[in-house]
Amino acid sequence: MRPNKRDELVRKALDVFYRNGFHATGMDMLVRETGVSKTSMYKHFRNKDELMLAVLRLRDENFRNWLYRRIEEISDTPQGQLLALFDAMDEWFQLPAFRGCMFIKASAEFQESSHPIYAQAAEHKRMLYDYFTGVAKRAKMKDPEGLARQLMVLKEGSIVLAMMGVNKNAAHDAKRAAASLLDIHL
Template sequence: MRPNKRDEIVRKALDVFYHHGFHATGMDLLVKETGISKTSMYRHFRTKEDIILATLRLRDENFRNWLYRRVAAMADTPKEQLLAVFDALEEWFAKPEFRGCMFIKASAEFQESDHPIHTQSAEHKRLLGDHFLKIARSVIARDPEELTRQLMILKEGAIIMAVMGHSDHPARDAKSAAETLIAAHSG
């Protein structure tokens, strides 16, 4: 099925925002980089905020679908799945187009917790956490919520370290720490 014009704009805008950031990307740059006329852009999106929210929704769907499929393909048991998250991250970090987490960037640029863009970014992290919590509940009996929070911190930290270049193998380092945490929670 051929995507409609709005979907095409969102897909192209996602790449532009991911590469340039949100505040640094004006509507003129979006129009230039996407090859869409301003009239067409404003016909589909009233404001820049509207297109940012649409790109975040698309990125959320794409990223979670990719991550969940990769983890399922890499691991059979719940414990292995929790650890495979970091193997999937390592693959992501190695991609030439890797520029960090779009949701971390969005929440940093729109810091008010009630701003719709910040809220959308937080929702992405909540959905990931909920997914990992379901897995963690089948791995351990003692405080799966705490383990999930700790694993999320490791995941987010690995992403930041990969972007900042402070570690040669941030996903592997985080996976090693995750193994220790899972063992501690399993006892």
């Protein structure tokens, strides 16, 4: 049981779950897609829930790392970074592989607030909120928490409208709204 084997399984399972959803993806399918045997799969993960949680942890790490890096590449001032969020979102939405936010979908499939997957998904959003609060403070905004909450609303809303195919340019609309709100909070 080499340590990187498990990581490789999580990486491949992430793709399948992201494309197919959680309930709709069976362990048999994952076994087929990863090439590993079912017994080996259950050597690495006690059950499907544990695999899904590992997938969400990896997704959280990948996504937040990408987003923070991209935001800081686009702008080197805190104010600029609060807007750069929506440029990064737009880049994400335009990817052919874009299928919405995995955490929104996870909490849509596991709605009981006691379920660990629900908790994990919420935690991801809370960490993003904390990050934006920090940036808003560095940008000398008044009420940085309130601004961060508003930016979160704009971010999640644009994701939903892009994922539902209602408005593929929702990030632009969100950015314009964010720019107005930033002026007010300056």
